Amino acid sequence: MFELINLCYLRHRYTYWARHGVKGPNYVDISEFISKFTDTCIGNYRRYGRIYGAYFFTNNWLIVNEPELIKDIVVKDFQHFPNRYDMNLGQTGLSSALFFMRGDDNWKRILREELNALDTDFTYENLNQCQYLNAVIDESLRLAPPLASIQRECIRDYKLGNTGITVPAGTNIEFQPYVIHRDPELFADPDQFKPERFLKPTHHPYAYIPFGGGPRLCVGMRFALNEMRMCIAKIVHKFEFTLAPGFEMDYFTGSILITPKQVLVTIKNC
Numbered sequence: 001m002f003e004l005i006n007l008c009y010l011r012h013r014y015t016y017w018a019r020h021g022v023k024g025p026n027y028v029d030i031s032e033f034i035s036k037f038t039d040t041c042i043g044n045y046r047r048y049g050r051i052y053g054a055y056f057f058t059n060n061w062l063i064v065n066e067p068e069l070i071k072d073i074v075v076k077d078f079q080h081f082p083n084r085y086d087m088n089l090g091q092t093g094l095s096s097a098l099f100f101m102r103g104d105d106n107w108k109r110i111l112r113e114e115l116n117a118l119d120t121d122f123t124y125e126n127l128n129q130c131q132y133l134n135a136v137i138d139e140s141l142r143l144a145p146p147l148a149s150i151q152r153e154c155i156r157d158y159k160l161g162n163t164g165i166t167v168p169a170g171t172n173i174e175f176q177p178y179v180i181h182r183d184p185e186l187f188a189d190p191d192q193f194k195p196e197r198f199l200k201p202t203h204h205p206y207a208y209i210p211f212g213g214g215p216r217l218c219v220g221m222r223f224a225l226n227e228m229r230m231c232i233a234k235i236v237h238k239f240e241f242t243l244a245p246g247f248e249m250d251y252f253t254g255s256i257l258i259t260p261k262q263v264l265v266t267i268k269n270c
């Protein structure tokens with residue numbers, strides 16, 4: 001009953017998007033939002049497309065999962081969006097999902113061959129040159145971007161590309177790497193773990209944004225990538241990991257931070 005009254009109040013009070021012909025759920029169902037964040041994002045994308053309006057408590061939100069518009073917002077028109085609405089900096093650092101992605105395990109063999117071919121100890125310089133290692137990291141951050149959503153606060157009224165939408169000052173814009181990275185028009189077979197797609201990438205540069213973009217890009221990006229390269233190289237070089245029989249990876253999806261629920265693996269010396 002309380003929920004119904006709440007819903008009627010929200011529908012009556014917050015009408016900006018509906019009045020301006022912007023589709024969307026128009027209010028955010030807090031219980032769904034908390035328990036199934038990523039599922040809700042994918043569901044909304046399927047229902048409303050890449051751009052839709054919502055309200056979160058008393059704030060106007062516009063979800064923009066269109067790479068070309070993201071580029072405008074984070075780079076070209078940065079002066080309209082210098083701030084983030086909110087930022088939770090609890091990165092997982094090393095993508096713990098990495099070794100356990102479903103799909104063809106051939107990639108582990110190719111990665112080991114690339115690492116074995118290095119004739120010195122692992123260094124910042126030589127790991128940086130390892131194309132396949134970098135592709136494996138990129139692909140794992142595509143499928144499981146630790147930060148599922150990135151925000152910007154609009155500080156002046158803004159015309160959003162040629163969508164006809166005017167974003168009023170005070171609106172929060174949200175991009176959802178989790179959704180964009182799984183958009184089948186941007187990445188073929190989006191649910192498959194295929195590092196090869198990053199060897200000669202053809203995607204729009206703003207279709208892959210695990211670290212955000214523009215002047216507010218993650219300041220820890222280089223550090224995080226170097227850390228991942230070194231850790232993964234050392235582990236893959238010495239050990240072989242396989243998911244325990246019958247075990248399927250599952251992630252906590254009730255937060256903008258994506259982390260695996262548990263990992264059961266078999267480890268062998270190489």
Ligand code: HEM
Pocket residue numbers: 074084089091092093094095145146147150151209210211212213214215216217218219220221223224
């Ligand atoms: C895989 C690891 C990481 C991922 C995926 C990640 C992702 C992100 C993302 C998406 C943002 C927001 C960017 C935007 O709004 O455009 C961000 C911001 C930030 N990250 Fe990271 N991050 C990672 C590791 C780190 C590490 C290791 C550090 C620190 C050593 C760090 C420090 C920061 C800081 C300080 C900001 C705010 C930058 C600003 O406001 O200008 N991050 N990160």
